Amino acid sequence: MVMAIREVDWQHWHGEMPATLMFVVQEGKVLLIEKLRGIGKGKVNGPGGKIDPGETPEQCVVRECQEELHITPLDPVKMGELCFAMSDIPDIHCHVFMATRYEGVPTATEEAIPLWTDLDQIPYDRMWEDDRCWLAGMLAGRKFFGRFIFEGETMLWHELDWQAH
Numbered sequence: 001m002v003m004a005i006r007e008v009d010w011q012h013w014h015g016e017m018p019a020t021l022m023f024v025v026q027e028g029k030v031l032l033i034e035k036l037r038g039i040g041k042g043k044v045n046g047p048g049g050k051i052d053p054g055e056t057p058e059q060c061v062v063r064e065c066q067e068e069l070h071i072t073p074l075d076p077v078k079m080g081e082l083c084f085a086m087s088d089i090p091d092i093h094c095h096v097f098m099a100t101r102y103e104g105v106p107t108a109t110e111e112a113i114p115l116w117t118d119l120d121q122i123p124y125d126r127m128w129e130d131d132r133c134w135l136a137g138m139l140a141g142r143k144f145f146g147r148f149i150f151e152g153e154t155m156l157w158h159e160l161d162w163q164a165h
């Protein structure tokens, strides 16, 4: 069977669901989570979630880290944006941040289990497929803009632009 790739008019695309992700990096490790509920339950990802009405992406990513891990990232830096055209859930527009400092102690909650991960041991086989395209480059300090088409959990198409240095 040949699967038709969904046509997406990216010029006029608008992600119905704005969301965020945070990657705290310290001493050669990145703070990932095993996500216990919501979209991508069971997968490894950064902490993050949906932006509430009236919230900025930065406010959201700090709140989500507080809720999911009981930490407050300090001075979040916006690293990129991810546009996900999804097949079975609303399209997601995700704002991705990094931080090198935080307050609090990463703590397991009902939403997430913290996983300090060596930068050279990222468990891509337990993560969303798109992470293979951008996560390593971002952790190396590069800013990006990506567009992806998913059918369920399978990535069918992607396009990634890296900001010039």
Ligand SMILES: CNc1ncnc2c1ncn2[C@@H]1O[C@H](COP(=O)(O)OP(=O)(O)OP(=O)(O)O)[C@@H](O)[C@H]1O
Pocket: 019, 020, 021, 037, 038, 039, 040, 045, 047, 048, 049, 050, 051, 064, 084, 092, 094, 128, 129, 130, 131, 150
């Ligand atoms: C398709 N490829 C993908 N690759 C990488 N990350 C992805 C992703 N698709 C979704 N994500 C992230 O998953 C979280 C969903 O948000 P989600 O956990 O459902 O939101 P929130 O915590 O607000 O949930 P509840 O409202 O409590 O259920 C959010 O960080 C979002 O950026």
